[in-house]
Amino acid sequence: MVVGFPAGGTTDVMARVAAAPLRDALGQPVVIENRPGASGNIAASEVMRAPADGYTFMIAPISVRTANPMLFKPALDIERGMTPVVSMGYAQLYLVARKDLKADTPQQLQALAQASPGQLSYGSGGAGTQMHLVGELFKQQAQVDVIHVPYRGAAPAMQDILGGQIDYYFDPASGFQHIREGKAKLLAVTGTHRSSFFPEAPTLTEAGIEGVELGNWFGVFAPTNTPAPIIQRMADAVKTTMALPAVQRSFSELGVEPIVQDTTTFSATINAEAAVLKQLIETRGISLE
Known part of the structure; x- marks a missing residue:
């Protein structure tokens, strides 16, 4: 194998x-x-x-x-x-934001990004990763202009979420502990159904941003x-x-x-x-x- x-x-x-x-x-x-x-x-x-x-x-x-x-x-x-x-x-991928971002829902994140084009940033595990591609799909479907910050893996991206250097990213299930401890906030999940790990979080489709199901x-x-x-x-x-x-x-x-x-x-x-x-x-x- x-x-x-x-x-x-x-x-x-x-x-x-x-x-x-x-x-x-x-x-x-x-x-x-x-x-x-x-x-x-x-x-x-x-x-x-x-x-x-x-x-x-x-x-x-x-x-x-x-x-x-x-x-x-x-x-x-x-x-x-x-x-x-x-x-x-x-x-699934998890739309995770820094805890002090003035957005608690995907719609609020969308509105914040649309009000300040080019000012917000999202991280990924590197150019071409699924985190990057889903981030771009979200930008396309939400019609927002956000800066992409690539990292060498998911862990460094999460560290900068915790440190407030970037605003959000699509987490590949590596940040569950930080979400549960309240160090970062979960806004939504990708996919066609809610996560069994965080059933309270809506899918992006449920939140009104359709087509982000990867x-x-x-x-x-x-x-x-x-x-x-x-x-x-x-x-x-x-x-x-x-x-x-x-x-x-x-x-x-x-x-x-x-x-x-x-x-x-x-x-x-x-x-x-x-x-x-x-x-x-x-x-x-x-x-x-």
Whole structure:
């Protein structure tokens, strides 16, 4: 199982939590191999070159398959090089503001930003990350002019929320403790439903800002041409693994809902998100520079 991100991150922890149950379900050793770099592209390149024999897979957020080919130059042809196998979970993003910002709802944030164009700032885990793309989608749908401040990961962005250096950001479930302690305030969540972790927070759609539904899907990918019976066997093993209460608890601690989609449904989810991101990236001229 190749992971395109450093040890300790959400994708890596998910992979390591699932490794032992997958070993039991498959009757095969499962080794996690970290190949960080280029937002998962280095790992994806390795998986694309691997034999399609069922012994190499990748656990990744679907941004590797959706946004990366549009943002990285030269682009990896991941659509042809890797096949979606099954989803493992979904993580909403949380619209979090510094605690003294004079906005307690998404509508108030929208009004504040519209009243002072170019004055507010939002952070992200880096250019091209899902945090960045959702931030730009929010700007587009809310019709606001806000400065983007990229960081090297979610943790530094949250630190500047706590310190008041930036006004808000879309948190990938890393700031739950700070929200619960009142050090930052949660205004809303992305997605089509409320968060099970903070059910009192509305979705952005409920708050009147529609079309900001992107979150973080995570799943398993295989080299193209991996035989269908192998794809199905892995999908079944993941489904069995994700049904285990211990795995579900561990994923919940990461802010990830253990949602399993079969190959067909997962592929449709990927294609739908890719279409949204294509329009967004082209319209707003988003790049990694």
